[in-house]
Amino acid sequence: MPELYSRRSFLAGVLTAGMLSTAAGYFFTRRESITLTLATGVDATGARALLVTMWNELNPDTQIRVLEVNSSTRDQFDKFNETRADIFNLDAIHIPRFADEKKIVSFRPENDISLLGPIRRLCQRPGTDDYWAVPFNADVGMLFRRVTDKRADAEPTLAQVLTASATGPVRFAGQLDTVSQQTDEAFVCNVLEHALAQDDAILDEAGVLSYGLGQWREALAPLATAIQHKRLVTAAGEADTTRAFQQDTLRWMRHWPVTLTSIERPERAKAGTAEIRLGRLPVGILGGQSLAISAATEHRDEAARAIHFLTDTPAQKLLASFGFAPTGVDAYTDAHLQDTLPQLNTIRYAVEGSRPRPMHPNYAEFARIFADHTRRHLHENEPLTQRFIQDIQEALR
Structure with a gap:
């Protein structure tokens, strides 16, 4: 039993180091410093905080400030709508209402994550290559x-x-x-x-x-x-x-x-x-959270860059090491993850065979x-x- 957990901790460390190397491409400079506010629910695992810290270390002029909003699934729209945020971390079922009421803007992801089919359908703008939100993590019963x-x-x-x-x-x-x-x-x-x-x-x-x-x-x-x-x-x-x-x-x-x-x-x-x-x-039942750009933000390009970093393949692998269900194929097929997380394939098959709740505003x-x-x-x-x-x-x- 100790070996399993030491290997898992080692894996998280390896993935973190790998992310820092890969993430160098996300570094960019600005003439003026800004802060992006990320409105989200609570994450008890610490995985999201680690990713945000890594982004902030790489981008001292474009910092992410996490604003945890205490909300239930039912009142998430109202609570999030009351906040001034640049990025929303939305439960999948809220994406249609945020899009319908023009609270978020669609954009085209620049990262190369290969999303599983059911997850992609939750977030993609119908008939286009744009997304209303990019999946951060998946979930399934x-x-x-x-x-x-x-x-x-x-x-x-x-x-x-x-x-x-x-x-x-x-x-x-x-x-x-x-x-x-x-x-x-x-x-x-x-x-x-x-x-x-x-x-x-x-x-x-x-x-x-x-x-x-x-x-x-x-x-x-x-x-x-x-x-x-x-x-x-x-x-x-x-x-x-x-x-x-x-x-x-x-x-x-x-x-x-x-x-x-x-x-x-x-x-x-x-x-x-x-x-x-x-x-x-x-x-x-398929669940999960996705990152969307607020229609009210004055920093759409910077918000998009931050979302790409937080949802890209290296980030997905790191989230998987904390127990989250990844959204893309590359994380599920990673040899290190498969060796350390024997349940990974079972989770993938469950996600691929899942059904969404009614996607309605x-x-x-x-x-x-x-x-x-x-x-x-x-x-x-x-x-x-x-x-x-x-x-x-x-x-x-």
């Missing part, structure tokens, strides 16, 4: 599993996980409840993934939802049964899910891949736990309505009716 015997380890399906929990003690935790807008989005992602596990036509590759009421009833029936019979842990939010997995030594958990880095070492120290592994869901209202209807259905046994279909149709019209 994954199935974590506690391995007790490597020789007997088999990767289950989500349906098998629900069945196993029904025949014994509760062994699975997911973000399957919500108590506020802070936990709504995780709940929406989890519900969509369970529905997709039963019917992959419920949400297509473009993020278009089915409006078939019978289809939704059937797709959510196994999850509703499992919840109503208390066969799984229905955590409200990602932190509570992690806590339940660790405290109760559960067998499975649904979470994002970056979580593996923080939980792997303490869990492997437990008696009877040989390893924590990542597996694919039948279809995971009114997504936040859709998510509120969807969470309200499905929570009452799953937890209070309230039937799904045509009103559910009418409400989500209206939100996405």
Whole structure:
């Protein structure tokens, strides 16, 4: 176990040194010094701060100031819109609204990162080579599993996980409840993934939802049964899910891949736990963050240069060493990363097979309505009716 973590630390150091060498091409001088404000959410890993520090070291006349904005997925637009920023680090689902309300400007990336198809479609301006935002990191729902015997380890399906929990003690935790807008989005992602596990036509590759009421009833029936019979842990939010997995030594958990880095070492120290592994869901929900240029900035060229640095292939490799899901092929095929991060290929296949949430300017209202209807259905046994279909149709019209 110590060898794994020493190798990972060594890898981060090697990548950092390599970035500084490669990044020399991003150095440029100005007659007047400026500061670019980057509005973003919180990053507990330190990876983003390291990249920003590297940029600032290379560009003393064009500094990046990070402005952390405390927001939920639902109110990110309003909170970010209240800030004076040059660059926004946007959750993928907010890109359409920022573009629709002309809060960001499209631009053509100059770096050579080979984006995975589903990620590129989230950010590219339709019919052009321009992008509304350049992906900073990807994210996708994954199935974590506690391995007790490597020789007997088999990767289950989500349906098998629900069945196993029904025949014994509760062994699975997911973000399957919500108590506020802070936990709504995780709940929406989890519900969509369970529905997709039963019917992959419920949400297509473009993020278009089915409006078939019978289809939704059937797709959510196994999850509703499992919840109503208390066969799984229905955590409200990602932190509570992690806590339940660790405290109760559960067998499975649904979470994002970056979580593996923080939980792997303490869990492997437990008696009877040989390893924590990542597996694919039948279809995971695609997430991630992307960097966009504010329409209000007076420094568009400088903002574009900074974005290119923060999203280029060397940066992606560095982010991967911190546990993030990379956005481009080159990071996934890097020999050093593959040697140190055995889960890398699994994450890539999960991203390539993922589906986006509805990419619509009114997504936040859709998510509120969807969470309200499905929570009452799953937890209070309230039937799904045509009103559910009418409400989500209206939100996405």
